[in-house]
């Protein structure tokens with residue numbers, strides 16, 4: 379039985395639900411590219427059945443923030459995903475803040491353990507600080523998904539080094555998340 383993974387490339391190409399901007403980059407471009415690369419890695423492995431929220435760079439979901447999120451969650455629930463992985467970039471008013479976080483509905487949980495493995499491997503491959511698991515039960519995509527869901531804040535778009543690394547080396551983030559999934563599912 380293939381393991382079903384829904385990859386949610388956070389945000390839309392333009393408003394509504396456009397992402398954060400920083401250091402000349404936009405979040406939705408980073409999440410699109412890293413998500414596409416993660417999907418390619420998972421599909422080539424042979425053990426996974428993968429869906430992505432934005433199959434093309436032009437794909438735009440919903441007519442509002444709320445409907446954009448709802449469509450992603452509904453797709454994952456109808457797909458019957460085993461795991462929901464939402465990709466985002468963080469932002470801070472302080473440009474020196476750096477690193478990766480994994481947001482989950484609650485911990486300890488399947489999602490938090492998967493998130494810990496993803497963070498471990500992101501740190502190994504990108505060198506960015508592991509900022510750990512954060513419980514965010516109010517987030518729609520964590521609350522409404524019917525499967526373990528991890529929202530990965532891969533790095534800070536507000537930090538020049540994090541932002542450049544996400545843009546220039548998307549393969550490191552894709553491989554880090556991929557290895558974390560493999561480790562959690564016992565396939566590494």
Ligand SMILES: [Zn+2]
Nearest residue numbers: 388397466467
């Ligand atoms: Zn975001």
